[in-house]
Amino acid sequence: MNLKFNNKKITGILTVLPENEIKFEDEIENYSFSTSQSMKLKLIMGYNKRRVVKENTTTSDLCVFGLNYLFEKKLLNKDEIDGLVLVTQSPDHFMPPTSHIIHGILNLKKDMVCMDINQGCSGYVIGLNQAFMLLEQEEINKVVLLNADTLSKKVSKYDRNNNPQIGDGAAITIVEKDISSSPIFSSVKVDGSGSDVLIIPAGGFKMPSTQETSILKKDDSGNLRSLNHLVMKGADVFNFVQREVPQIVEELLESAACSHNDIDYYMFHQPNKFMLKKLASKMGVPEEKMPNNIVENFGNSSGATIPMTITFNLGNKLLKESFFVCMSGFGVGLSWASLLMQLENLTFCEMINFK
Amino acid sequence: MDEKIISILNETRPEFDFSKSNNFITEGLLDSFDILTIVNSLDENFNISIDGLDILPENFSSVDSIKKLLIKNNVSL
Numbered sequence: 001m002n003l004k005f006n007n008k009k010i011t012g013i014l015t016v017l018p019e020n021e022i023k024f025e026d027e028i029e030n031y032s033f034s035t036s037q038s039m040k041l042k043l044i045m046g047y048n049k050r051r052v053v054k055e056n057t058t059t060s061d062l063c064v065f066g067l068n069y070l071f072e073k074k075l076l077n078k079d080e081i082d083g084l085v086l087v088t089q090s091p092d093h094f095m096p097p098t099s100h101i102i103h104g105i106l107n108l109k110k111d112m113v114c115m116d117i118n119q120g121c122s123g124y125v126i127g128l129n130q131a132f133m134l135l136e137q138e139e140i141n142k143v144v145l146l147n148a149d150t151l152s153k154k155v156s157k158y159d160r161n162n163n164p165q166i167g168d169g170a171a172i173t174i175v176e177k178d179i180s181s182s183p184i185f186s187s188v189k190v191d192g193s194g195s196d197v198l199i200i201p202a203g204g205f206k207m208p209s210t211q212e213t214s215i216l217k218k219d220d221s222g223n224l225r226s227l228n229h230l231v232m233k234g235a236d237v238f239n240f241v242q243r244e245v246p247q248i249v250e251e252l253l254e255s256a257a258c259s260h261n262d263i264d265y266y267m268f269h270q271p272n273k274f275m276l277k278k279l280a281s282k283m284g285v286p287e288e289k290m291p292n293n294i295v296e297n298f299g300n301s302s303g304a305t306i307p308m309t310i311t312f313n314l315g316n317k318l319l320k321e322s323f324f325v326c327m328s329g330f331g332v333g334l335s336w337a338s339l340l341m342q343l344e345n346l347t348f349c350e351m352i353n354f355k
Numbered sequence: 356m357d358e359k360i361i362s363i364l365n366e367t368r369p370e371f372d373f374s375k376s377n378n379f380i381t382e383g384l385l386d387s388f389d390i391l392t393i394v395n396s397l398d399e400n401f402n403i404s405i406d407g408l409d410i411l412p413e414n415f416s417s418v419d420s421i422k423k424l425l426i427k428n429n430v431s432l
Contacts, residue, residue: 041392044391044392221386221387235412239411241407242407242408278404278406279407281404282407
């Protein structure tokens with residue numbers, strides 16, 4: 001489905017990096033594979049180091065820390081927030097919504113829209129679309145989009161397929177009205193028949209977490225995980241991404257009457273280096289236009305990876321320069337979504353460490 | 356080309372004798388991550404970029420199937 005938005009812009013992006021850094025080599029012994037096999041994978045997939053939260057740090061902690069930083073630096077005025085949208089798959093609790101917990105901690109005004117969206121790797125584009133839709137309302141002038149996850153808590157440390165790439169993190173994006181902004185084009189797609197391709201089987205209402213669901217079992221590839229852990233059918237996900245992402249981007253370019261030559265950067269979700277290199281090759285895009293350096297530095301933090309890619313690779317450049325950017329998120333659902341927009345003259349574009 | 360392919364297979368999983376296998380996948384000689392390692396080696400050794408959509412287990416089940424994939428990528432025999 002194609003979407004188009006006028007008179008909206010992103011005015012600031014902040015990413016919050018968790019406190020713990022884990023090196024790939026430190027965990028090799030957890031995996032039932034030879035060291036040489038694991039080291040080959042390190043090179044190919046870009047496994048290196050990743051940021052994860054401490055046991056007691058939650059999604060709301062990361063978001064509150066980042067928002068307080070913006071308040072203290074006077075980069076955001078809390079009274080101007082008309083909408084707070086949190087995209088996460090690791091809420092503090094099933095109820096209440098984590099966005100409401102954040103609202104309460106920060107003592108935000110009551111006259112506002114506040115909501116959680118359960119989305120993963122396509123969650124940045126989906127969250128931006130939601131923010132743009134809210135800004136269509138007369139009374140809403142500024143929306144704060146939060147993308148945050150602490151999924152490392154749901155990954156088995158004995159699972160070589162997932163553990164080396166999963167990171168935690170949060171991103172805060174300020175979205176506002178602006179009559180001088182150029183149109184924003186987006187496309188979103190979903191295929192619920194693939195809902196079991198990326199899943200945490202136990203822990204919800206259908207299969208509550210029990211002693212039985214926490215038993216570690218070995219899969220065909222020698223990985224140990226329980227039903228409480230994230231499981232991914234890697235080959236299916238890889239194939240889905242290679243099939244659908246180039247297509248959605250082509251369709252989006254066509255609907256926006258643009259070509260690849262118009263795009264300065266492809267800021268894509270960061271599952272691993274290999275997948276992004278293959279995508280760039282298939283799309284005929286130079287690798288320098290599609291950064292793939294997030295997994296090797298911070299890990300894959302679901303919906304926070306696109307803003308992390310922007311802040312890490314462009315940072316302060318976006319305070320003065322202007323870039324036409326194609327974003328694309330893809331994963332759990334299955335869902336995939338892309339967006340074309342001009343990024344320019346941001347008030348802030350930076351990364352901070354959670355303390 | 357066969358020697359080069361076998362050499363890449365042996366580098367990936369030195370513990371197996373690929374010459375004795377009829378199907379590297381169903382007999383458990385290669386898993387999905389091994390396939391990625393092999394794709395990376397083939398790309399580098401033959402200066403190609405195997406299409407992501409061709410990274411399917413059936414294309415890596417034997418030396419012949421890998422050879423077909425290389426031919427599809429314009430690698431001459």
